[in-house]
Amino acid sequence: MDDRLQGKVCLITGAAQGIGAAYARRMAASGADIGIVDLTRIDQAATVVADIEAMGRRAVAIKADVTKADEMDAVAAEVIGKLGGIDCLVNNAALMFDQLTASWDDFLAVNFMGVVNASNAVVPHMWERHRGSIVNISSTAAFPLPLNDPSPIPEDAPAPRVDPSGYGLTKWMLIHHTRQMARSLGGRNIRVNAVCPGVTMSPATKAVVPGMIVDALANAAALRSTLEPEDMTGIVLFLASDDSSKMTGQTIINDAGTVFAG
Numbered sequence: 001m002d003d004r005l006q007g008k009v010c011l012i013t014g015a016a017q018g019i020g021a022a023y024a025r026r027m028a029a030s031g032a033d034i035g036i037v038d039l040t041r042i043d044q045a046a047t048v049v050a051d052i053e054a055m056g057r058r059a060v061a062i063k064a065d066v067t068k069a070d071e072m073d074a075v076a077a078e079v080i081g082k083l084g085g086i087d088c089l090v091n092n093a094a095l096m097f098d099q100l101t102a103s104w105d106d107f108l109a110v111n112f113m114g115v116v117n118a119s120n121a122v123v124p125h126m127w128e129r130h131r132g133s134i135v136n137i138s139s140t141a142a143f144p145l146p147l148n149d150p151s152p153i154p155e156d157a158p159a160p161r162v163d164p165s166g167y168g169l170t171k172w173m174l175i176h177h178t179r180q181m182a183r184s185l186g187g188r189n190i191r192v193n194a195v196c197p198g199v200t201m202s203p204a205t206k207a208v209v210p211g212m213i214v215d216a217l218a219n220a221a222a223l224r225s226t227l228e229p230e231d232m233t234g235i236v237l238f239l240a241s242d243d244s245s246k247m248t249g250q251t252i253i254n255d256a257g258t259v260f261a262g
């Protein structure tokens with residue numbers, strides 16, 4: 001498609017299927033060699049690797065748990081050893097298929113600490129090289145969505161619980177952490193940005209999110225649409241490339257016009 005990532009190596013967590021696999025294919029099509037990390041669905045990575053190699057690029061698939069700092073250190077070392085370095089990290093791994101049964105501790109371990117662990121694994125390498133890009137995949141679930149129930153509340157209705165939303169809250173935490181990372185790492189030309197996809201019709205979304213919710217969000221969007229995984233790849237490619245060489249600490253929302261930031 002283009003050569004914006006020619007000669008670069010991109011490490012993508014949760015890249016064996018869905019949106020992560022779409023990132024991997026698009027970045028390879030733009031010239032990058034790809035490190036794929038996944039855990040429960042690593043068996044699906046073979047197809048992604050084959051597609052990347054068919055483009056003439058190199059790929060390595062590694063089974064690892066982002067909640068384990070030592071495993072992510074080993075991943076970084078393996079990718080650097082086999083592909084020659086790491087220019088971009090895409091922190092995509094998150095609980096999605098399991099979000100209906102996951103606990104707060106699960107969300108925190110995967111969606112937030114998984115990003116911390118993967119980032120800490122690659123930052124020393126980027127620090128030494130005085131360059132790098134980290135892309136944290138957040139979500140519009142970080143923001144209150146326009147899904148208020150218009151039905152009147154009966155006078156005798158019980159008070160609702162206000163327990164935290166593990167998925168949405170950890171995705172909001174990523175936005176704060178992205179800004180902190182950008183401040184901490186910018187002196188060595190390491191850029192850190194976040195992306196907030198809207199409702200993206202990945203296999204996980206189709207399995208977890210009820211159709212009526214998907215329809216409601218699509219109807220609330222300015223473009224009256226959901227997204228496909230490929231609709232997210234251009235933004236991540238931009239943030240990984242030198243086209244965004246002066247962008248850091250930013251959060252980009254791509255959701256067909258559901259959440260407006262400003």
